Amino acid sequence: MLEFNAQTIAFIVFALFSLGGALGVVTTRNLIHATLYLILSLFGAAGFFVLLSAPFLAAVQVLVYIGAIAILIVFAVMLTRSMTRISDLYNRQWLLSAIVAGILFVVLLAGVIVPVWGVNGTQIDRPVSDVVAGTVDLGKALVDQNQYVLPFEVASLLLTAAMIGAIVIARDDQE
Amino acid sequence: MNLNDFVSDPNLLPWLVPVGPLLAFFVIALLTNRSRLVPAASHDYSDHNHPAYKGLMVPAVTVPSRIVTITVGLSGVIAAWLISLSVVSNALSIEKLGKTVLGNSVDWMATGATSFTMGVLVDPLTTIMLIMVPLACLMIFIYSIGYMAHDARQSRFFALISLFAGAMLTLVVADNLLLLFVGWEIMGLCSYLLIGFWYEKESAYKAAIKAFTTTRVADVIMLLGIAYLYASTGTLSFREILYNEEVLHALAETPAIIFGGISAAGLIGIFLIIGTIGKSAQFPLHVWLPDAMEGPTPVSAMIHAAAMVSAGIYAIIRMYPLFEAGGHPHEGDLTSPLMLMAVVGSFTALFAATIAVAQNDVKKVLAYSTISQLGFMMAALGIGAYIAAAFHLITHAFFKALLFMASGAVIHGMEHGDHHVHEHAHHDHDDDHVEDAHADHGHDDHHDDDHHGEDAHHAPHFDPQDMMNMGGLRKTMPVTFITFLIGGLSLAGFPLITAGFWSKDEILADAWVGVSHGYGPHMLVFFLLAIAAFLTAFYTMRQLGLTFWGEPRTEQAKHANLGQGIVSATMTLPLIILAFFAIFAGFVGVPPSFPIFGPIFAPEVNPFFEFVKYTLLPEMQPPKPPFNWIPVLTSFGVALGGLYVGYLVYWRKPLTAGQEDPLVKFLGGVYPVLKNKYYMDELYNRVFVRPSQVFSDVVVSQFIDRRIIDGLLHLIARIFTWTGDFLKLLNTWLIDGVGDGIPEYVAQFGAWFRRVQTGRIQQYLLLVAVAALLILLVFAVSSGLLVQAAG
Amino acid sequence: MIPLWMYLAVAAGIFCIGTYGVLTRRNAVAILMSVELMLNAVNINLVAFWRYIEPLNMAGQAFAAFVFVVAAAEAAVGLAIIIAVYRNRRSVIVEDVNMLKW
Incomplete structure (x- = not known):
């Protein structure tokens, strides 16, 4: 099954970070705390990326997700402070949502495990290749006209539009 | 087919006989009845017969309209009279009319293979009727001119009597029973309209209804008889039934469908006779005739002399062969219809005569006299005296019409006197209150009598028709007196010189033939009719005495006269003409074997007898009664005897004012019964x-x-x-x-369901999640993954 | 090596926690954070699959990169909206923004 080596330990640590962070986000009342837990979870994800031989994505994750989005969320939390803190944490449908989430998890898990451990499992001990494409390949792929240049350009457009949109929406209208 | 054909062909000419009066009816009713409004209380309108409504304007016929009406009416009836004279002359020129007849018929209605024909027939019976009826109607029309001259509805009157005359003539010339019945019914209607002519009087309209309903009862039964006859023979034509031996024989042999004891002919005969009992006012359906006096006098004359009651007798004379079928009346074997006629006729004759004796109203006496005389005719027919019955019908029509019109003249005179008395009273009253005591007394008495709590100048209760109020009218109304006398003597059967004697004598002679052979019905008829004849003479004399002889018993009688001018002339002229006929009409029926008179008037044969007998089939023709003194003496006896007794009581010591009728004491308890007509009403x-x-x-x-x-x-x-x-x-x-x-x-x-849309996004998302799970589940199940997982 | 399914299980766990957070948190910013969690989980999934199935084809990483982009854009706009709503309503409780209802 699993070898007990540094990879495994790293995996467990990062898993803890991710899941713990996620749980923290969902359960804390204090939003700053929630943001911090989010950052923790994102770190965990970044760690996963490293383990999965995608260093560029790990870097991007930290830079973009944590460095930009999480900070943005902090600002938003600060700008939208509610007056009272006595309000409920969860809304009325927490039970049903928990059930749904639980079932979803079971289903997903089943979808993950069955092919592996099931009768016709195809993933049992499949060898993993060690030859991995690097960041340079990613860079090439993103601008190669036969590959992903179009989505790349469209993504940039999307970002532009989002930026403009965010500015417009959040702008102070008192002029 | 134009008018020329009608006039030139003697067979077609009879069609024109009723046309004149019928056309006059339509013209008068539709065109000449112009009227103007007059105040109801004025003398133009109100009199005994029209009430004086306060403050109302009522229509009264204008004078120009009256003249046109009279012209049209008179021309209608004169046309009928002239045409019938022409028809009669055509008929008389035919040898043995009866074997061959004048006539014409048209197919009126198709009834399967054959058709029902309607037409005209002129045989001897029709001929004698055509001599009498148009003449009598013409006299009555002339009389009406004067009589109704001041009536507010004279045009209506002339229209109705024209219709009446037209109907009677239709009945006379009809060649089948249905057309006869049509005329019969129209006359019934006219009698209703005319008896109730002054319909504002309660007694008048009640009398009209009484007449109509009583005759209606009889007419329904008659219609049953007609229907039965038609059903048995398939025809209603006179010639085909009555001049046809096989048909008569067959009817006499067939038993009737009900009352199996008599033959079909008998039952039909009885039904038809019941019709005549109603129409000719025999017992027990006689009650309408005296009340019919409510109508104007010309109507009484028409109904009770010339037309309606004569129609009844004419019908049974016409249908006589049917009644005789199966029997031999001249040998004493009477069939049921004949027996019925003999019994009812003779009984009625006596019954009515006894009532007439106790009546005080001049017209009522004549009414009962008519009933009695019709009984004579019916009884005569019952014993088979066919010719005698027809003869008496004709003579009776003349003198009864005369008597009615003369009585109308008397009443008119009395009303005139009444009018005079009132004017005089007013005049005196207005002028001077202190008058000659006698005159004053008389006037005041008179006024007191009349007031009865009413308006002093109107509605006197003086009855101009009550004979007790009359007396001595021979002085003021001489012409009326003479003609009334002639008519009365004819009615009584004054020997030898009056028509009534000859016809009555022939009836008694025929009856005596049967008596001499010992036939029961003939004996019954003879004796009852003899007694009735006696009473007839008696009440006639009584009537004459009370009305004309002696001294006037009231002021009105003293001043009663007809006045001068057109009115009186038109009223007296018919009297004179009819008086002539009342004397001389009898001489056509003198038997040749009668001493003295026979050889003068009937050298070889009795002209009337010889003429009329051919109406019947040869086997049915009655034998000539041989001359016998007994019936002649009986006729003499009863007539003269009755006249003498009447003379004794009423002429020798005429009644004075206020004196009671001696009959009251004589009859004692019987008198009220007679006066009240045996309480039949x-x-x-x-x-x-x-x-x-x-x-x-x-x-x-x-x-x-x-x-x-x-x-x-x-x-x-x-x-x-x-x-x-x-x-x-x-x-x-x-x-x-x-x-x-x-x-x-x-x-x-929707209202419930839309609550799903809460606006909360998280709820929507939850729903999405749930839905996604469900879909996943479905996919999982369908693709078998779950099975795999379970495995 | 760590088996694939472990990575996938973790990602599923993060995803479901994120779902739970989206469905139940009342604060809008918290919901947005939960959405970021979900996207993050997806990214982990994508990269794990890339590494274990076809590491030579750059599709996996490229896809993940694009998910980053979209997440960033969406976070920016979403927060801008939250701020705009906060300005108007003085509240970021999502339950209070419920005017599009019946």
Whole structure:
């Protein structure tokens, strides 16, 4: 099954970070705390990326997700402070949502495990290749006209539009 | 087919006989009845017969209209008279009329293979009727000119008597029983309209209804007889039934469908005779005739002399062969119809004569006299004296018409006197209150008599028709007196010189033949008729004495006269003409074997007898009665005897004012019975009229009409309203309920369901998640993954 | 090596926690954070699959990169909206923004 080596330990640590962070986000009342837990979870994800031989994505994750989005969320939390803190944490449908989430998890898990451990499992001990494409390949792929240049350009457009949109929406209208 | 053909062909000419008066009826009724409005209280309108409505304007015929009406009416009847004279002359020129006849018929209605024909027939019986009827009608028309000269509705009167005359002539020239019945019924209608001519008088309209309903009862039965005859023989034509031996024989042999004891001919005969009993006012249906005196006098003359009652007798004379079929009256074997006629006729003759003796109204005496004389005719026919009955019909028509019109003149004179008395009284009253005591007394007495609590100048209760108020009129109305006398003597049968004697004598002679052979019915007829003849003479003399002889018993009688001018001339002229006939009409029927008179008037044969006998089949023709002194002496005896007794009582010591009729003391307890007509009217009232009124009120009106018919209608209405309400309910529940319910339901559902849209996004998301899970589940199940997983 | 399914299980766990957070948190910013969690989980999934199935084809990483982009854009706009709503309503409780209801 699993070898007990540094990879495994790293995996467990990062898993803890991710899941713990996620749980923290969902359960804390204090939003700053929630943001911090989010950052923790994102770190965990970044760690996963490293383990999965995608260093560029790990870097991007930290830079973009944590460095930009999480900070943005902090600002938003600060700008939208509610007056009272006595309000409920969860809304009325927490039970049903928990059930749904639980079932979803079971289903997903089943979808993950069955092919592996099931009768016709195809993933049992499949060898993993060690030859991995690097960041340079990613860079090439993103601008190669036969590959992903179009989505790349469209993504940039999307970002532009989002930026403009965010500015417009959040702008102070008192002029 | 134009008018020329009608005039030139003697067979077609009889069609034109009724045309004149019928056409006159339409013209007068539609065109000449112009009137102007006059105040009802004025003398133009109100008199004994028209009430003086206060403050109303009523229409009265204008004078130009009167002149046109009279012209049209007179021309109608004169045309009828001239045409009938032409027809008569044509008929008389035919040898043995009866074997061959004048006549013409048209196919009126198709009845299967054959068709029902209607037409005209002129045989000897028709001929003698055509001599009498148009002449009498013409006299009555002339009389009416004067009599109705001041009546507000003279045009209507002339229209109605024209229709009456037209109907009678139709009946006379008819060649079948149906056309006869048509004329019969039209006359019934006219009698209703004319008796009730002054319809504002209660007694008048009641009398009209009485006449109509009484004759109607008889007419229905007669119609049954006609129907039965038609059903038995398939025809109603006189020649085919009555001049046809096989038909008569067959009818006499067939038993009747009900009352199996008599033959078909007998039953039909009895029904037809019942029709005549009604129409000619025999017992027990005689009650309408005296009340019919409510009509104007020309109407009485017409109905009771010339037309209606004569029509009844004419019908049975016409149908005589049917009655005789199967029997031999001249040998004493009477069939049932003949027996019925003999009994009813002779009984009625005596019955009516006894009532006439105690009547004080001049017209009522004549009414009962008519009933009595018709009984004579019916009895004569019953014993087979065919010719005698026909003869008496003709002579009776003349002298009875004369008597009625003369009595009308008397009444007119009395009213004139009444008018005079009133004017005089007013004049005196206005001028001077202190008058000659005698005159004053008389006038005041008179006024007191008349007032009865009413307006002093109007509605006197003086009865101008009461003979007790008359007396001594021979001085003021001489022409009337002479003609009335002639008519009365003819009625009484004054020997030898009057027509009535000859006809009555022939009846008695025929009856005596049977008596001498010992036939029961003939004996009954002979004796009863003899007694009736005696009474006839007596009451005639009584009437003459009370009216004309002696001294006037009242002021009105003293001043009674007809005045001068057109009115009186038109009223007296017919009297004179008819008086002539009342004397000389009898001489056509003198038997040749009669001493002295026979050889003068009937050298070889009795002209009337010889002429009329051919109406019948040879086997049926009655044998000539041989001359016998006994009936002649009987006639002499009863006539002269009755006249003498009347003379003794009423002429030798004429009644004075206020004196009671000696008959009252003589008859004692019987007198009130006679005066009240044996209480027959009261009896009928109790037995028929009141029950039917009660029936019509209680049963028909209240029960059948209100409860059943109205109830049914209300029920139907109620059913419909229930249905409507039910449908409404159905509508509300079903249609509104469903139609409105469904949208409402949908709306309610929508209102309930839209609460899903809470606006909370997290709820939406939750729903999405749940839905996604479900879809996943479906996929999983369908693709078998779950099975795999389970495995 | 760590088996694939472990990575996938973790990602599923993060995803479901994120779902739970989206469905139940009342604060809008918290919901947005939960959405970021979900996207993050997806990214982990994508990269794990890339590494274990076809590491030579750059599709996996490229896809993940694009998910980053979209997440960033969406976070920016979403927060801008939250701020705008906060300005108007003085509240970021999502339950209070419920005017598009019946």
